Amino acid sequence: MKARIKLILLILILAAPMPMAWAMLHWQVGIPETDVANGELHHQLPPLSEWPLDWQANDRWLLVWSAPDTCGPDCQAQADQWWRMHRALGREAIRVERLRLTGQDQDVLPGEARLLWQESRPDWVEDFQVWLVDPQGIVVTRYPAFVEVRDVHKDLQRLLKRNPE
Incomplete structure (x- = not known):
């Protein structure tokens, strides 16, 4: 009798998650x-x-920031913190590319690419603003200027x- 009760309890314990x-x-x-993201998910970007940039998709996630x-x-300081956050991704870092959007020629850090605005910068772009972009070029998350790096890091890891x- 004890063995049957144990068996029934074991079956109930194992089967309980599905009905729950x-x-x-x-x-x-x-x-x-x-939403669990730290940035803005529901944007109209x-x-x-379609941005005034000379950019081609390359099947990598993008961390884009406006300098x-x-x-x-x-x-x-911003460039350095994005470089450090990129390194903090560990082995996943090769899946992410960092892009610096600027209107003038600037020196970039290792692993970062610079894109120049082809025309004038759009009015919805602010200095130091950050975007996470999927491999097809769709903006997933938008962050305000001077966002906390750990918030972007957490969202990117997720x-x-x-x-x-």
Whole structure:
């Protein structure tokens, strides 16, 4: 009799997650209703191919940031922090490319590419603003100027984890 009770309890324990998951989905109980990203997900930005840039898709995620035309100490500090965040991705870093958008020719850090605006910079672009762009060139997340690096790092890690190679 004890063995049967143990078997029934074991079956109940192993089978319980499915009915619980169905109930959660059916009655919408315990399901988060907010976004978990730190940046802005619901934006109206065009794909990167429609920006006034000379850019071609290359099947890599992009960390794009807008630098001012004259790169002073703030600009160098921002470039350095994005370089460090990129290195902090570890072995996933090869899946991400860093792009610096600027209006003038500037020196870039290792692993970073510079893109010059072909025309004048669009009015919705601010200095030091950051975007995460998928391999097809669609802007996934937009961040304000001087965003916390750990917020972008967390979102980028989540995107890379959920989108394997």
